[in-house]
Amino acid sequence: MSTVVATPSHSLPGSRELTLIGGGHAHVLLLRKFGEEPLRDVRLTMVSDIEHAAYSGMLPGHIGGVYGWAEMHIDLRRLCSFAGARFIHARACGLDLGRKHVLIGDGTSPLPTDLISINVGGTPCMSTIAGIDQRVIPSKPVSRLLAGWESVKAAARNSMHPPQIVIVGGGAGGVELALAMHSQLRGKAEFIIIQRGPHLLPGHNLRAQRILTRLLRERKLTVITNAQVVEVTPDKVRLNDGRLLTADFIVWATQTAPPAWLAESGLDTTPEGFLRIKPTLQTINYPWIFAAGDVAAIEHQELPKSGVFAVRMAKTLGGNLRAYLSGHGPRDYQPQRYSLSLIGTADGRAVASYGCMAAHSTHFWQWKDRIDRRFMRQFQELPM
Numbered sequence: 574m575s576t577v578v579a580t581p582s583h584s585l586p587g588s589r590e591l592t593l594i595g596g597g598h599a600h601v602l603l604l605r606k607f608g609e610e611p612l613r614d615v616r617l618t619m620v621s622d623i624e625h626a627a628y629s630g631m632l633p634g635h636i637g638g639v640y641g642w643a644e645m646h647i648d649l650r651r652l653c654s655f656a657g658a659r660f661i662h663a664r665a666c667g668l669d670l671g672r673k674h675v676l677i678g679d680g681t682s683p684l685p686t687d688l689i690s691i692n693v694g695g696t697p698c699m700s701t702i703a704g705i706d707q708r709v710i711p712s713k714p715v716s717r718l719l720a721g722w723e724s725v726k727a728a729a730r731n732s733m734h735p736p737q738i739v740i741v742g743g744g745a746g747g748v749e750l751a752l753a754m755h756s757q758l759r760g761k762a763e764f765i766i767i768q769r770g771p772h773l774l775p776g777h778n779l780r781a782q783r784i785l786t787r788l789l790r791e792r793k794l795t796v797i798t799n800a801q802v803v804e805v806t807p808d809k810v811r812l813n814d815g816r817l818l819t820a821d822f823i824v825w826a827t828q829t830a831p832p833a834w835l836a837e838s839g840l841d842t843t844p845e846g847f848l849r850i851k852p853t854l855q856t857i858n859y860p861w862i863f864a865a866g867d868v869a870a871i872e873h874q875e876l877p878k879s880g881v882f883a884v885r886m887a888k889t890l891g892g893n894l895r896a897y898l899s900g901h902g903p904r905d906y907q908p909q910r911y912s913l914s915l916i917g918t919a920d921g922r923a924v925a926s927y928g929c930m931a932a933h934s935t936h937f938w939q940w941k942d943r944i945d946r947r948f949m950r951q952f953q954e955l956p957m
């Protein structure tokens with residue numbers, strides 16, 4: 574990956590530098606807003622390791638053949654250009670907290686800044702597993718998932734016997750992915766979902782769990798609960814109870830783990846490495862560093878790692894960055910008590926799960942489709 578300065582920002586001498594690290598859900602909304610209501614005397618920069626950010630709400634729909642690639646990706650260069658921001662195509666690899674530098678690429682290119690916002694998401698936790706190889710397809714980054722999905726499709730097309738696909742992680746993301754892949758490979762591949770706990774979709778109500786468990790059974794996807802993959806061998810996975818399962822491909826969709834460089838930079842993190850932040854979305858010891866989305870852990874709050882929360886944080890994040898720059902006090906982010914999840918079932922229907930209620934219908938898919946398309950339109954139809 575090269576470091577490319579794509580668009581000059583509207584900077585003035587003496588202006589301050591605001592650096593957005595990562596093109597996550599909160600940052601794309603922030604750029605959209607800053608494009609409409611520009612920040613004064615601020616040079617805005619986005620550092621992103623990719624040029625097109627994936628919208629996860631449409632990811633299973635893309636795999637299931639409903640949405641094209643462009644429909645679920647946000648062109649970050651174009652968005653930066655709209656927001657008058659500089660786009661730097663590079664991976665952030667650290668922070669020099671004393672000098673207020675963002676380190677990018679191989680760490681030898683420091684980027685001086687005054688204010689930082691971090692929205693880099695995470696990747697599924699695989700660090701403790703022995704034997705991870707190229708058959709393992711992580712659900713994040715999305716580009717790797719999609720490249721892996723192409724190999725799965727090719728193998729299903731060309732192989733004499735149906736490949737066996739093991740999906741590790743039975744949360745909403747893993748189940749939605751399994752259903753979407755199955756809808757495309759019906760009869761040409763076999764699927765096994767491995768779930769660590771006793772039920773699929775932990776964090777969702779019993780009714781949603783039952784609906785999706787029944788659906789998987791009807792479509793002949795195997796579910797193994799109370800099991801963990803502890804080793805990946807050349808053609809199998811080993812479970813913690815010693816069982817060996819044939820695995821031609823392994824899709825890893827377990828819970829999110831944060832990137833290691835955040836803790837290594839000296840920022841205050843949870844034991845798992847998530848950035849500890851205040852309800853104002855400022856990091857504990859550095860009020861000039863903000864964070865949002867999956868990577869952030871708000872003190873004394875246990876929020877699900879979901880795009881919905883990253884999206885909702887955007888408003889508070891934008892307001893507080895503006896407030897910080899103009900010397901005003903920040904506001905607290907107020908998370909909603911319950912959030913509605915709409916889980917596509919790859920048959921023109923979706924399961925709606927909210928609090929202790931759940932239902933399955935075409936109506937919920939149409940609703941989800943409308944929400945997701947409306948979200949994406951904000952970035953596809955930028956005002957002149």
Ligand SMILES: Cc1cc2nc3c(=O)[nH]c(=O)nc-3n(C[C@H](O)[C@H](O)[C@H](O)COP(=O)(O)OP(=O)(O)OC[C@H]3O[C@@H](n4cnc5c(N)ncnc54)[C@H](O)[C@@H]3O)c2cc1C
Nearest residue numbers: 595596597598622629665693694746866867879880881883
């Ligand atoms: C299959 C699947 C389906 C899902 N469906 C839903 C859903 O329907 N609804 C929902 O709410 N959630 C869903 N999720 C969860 C959702 O994907 C995450 O919670 C959400 O993406 C988190 O958003 P974020 O803004 O924190 O970060 P992300 O969306 O992960 O974005 C982070 C960005 O930062 C970039 N980045 C990372 N590291 C660096 C770096 N060092 N330097 C520069 N850039 C960097 C990444 O490339 C990425 O573009 C799903 C997840 C999966 C796996």
